[in-house]
Amino acid sequence: MKITKQEVKHIAMLSRLELDEKELELYQDQLSRILEYVEKLNEIDTAAIEPTSHVIELNNVFREDVVKESLPRQEVLKNAPQATDKFFKVPKIIE
Numbered sequence: 001m002k003i004t005k006q007e008v009k010h011i012a013m014l015s016r017l018e019l020d021e022k023e024l025e026l027y028q029d030q031l032s033r034i035l036e037y038v039e040k041l042n043e044i045d046t047a048a049i050e051p052t053s054h055v056i057e058l059n060n061v062f063r064e065d066v067v068k069e070s071l072p073r074q075e076v077l078k079n080a081p082q083a084t085d086k087f088f089k090v091p092k093i094i095e
Contacts, residue, residue, distance in 0.1 A: 001035040003028055 008028045012019045019027065073086065082089035 001032065001039055003031045003035060007031075 005024055005028055008019070008024050008031065011031075012024075012027075077083040077086075077088070080088050
C-alpha cells in the first residue's frame with residue numbers, strides 16, 4: 001500500500017507538525033513501508049492461535065507469605081517523628 005503525499009500532509013496537519021518537502025517524502029516512504037509490513041502480517045493465518053496479553057507467560061514474582069516474629073514495639077516507635085507510649089502520634093485531620 002502506497003501512502004500519498006496528501007495523506008502525509010493530512011496526518012502532519014492533524015499532528016500539528018510543519019513538514020518541509022524533504023520530510024514529506026521521507027515520511028511518505030516510511031509510512032508506506034510500515035503499511036506494507038502490516039499488510040504482510042494480515043496475510044498470516046492466526047485462527048488457531050490463542051489470543052494473549054503477553055508474548056511470554058508471566059509467573060507471580062511475589063514471595064510466599066511467611067509468618068514470623070514482629071519487631072518490638074519500642075524499636076519501631078523510636079524511629080517515629082512523634083510517638084506516645086504505644087502508638088504513632090499523627091496530626092488530627094478529622095474535626
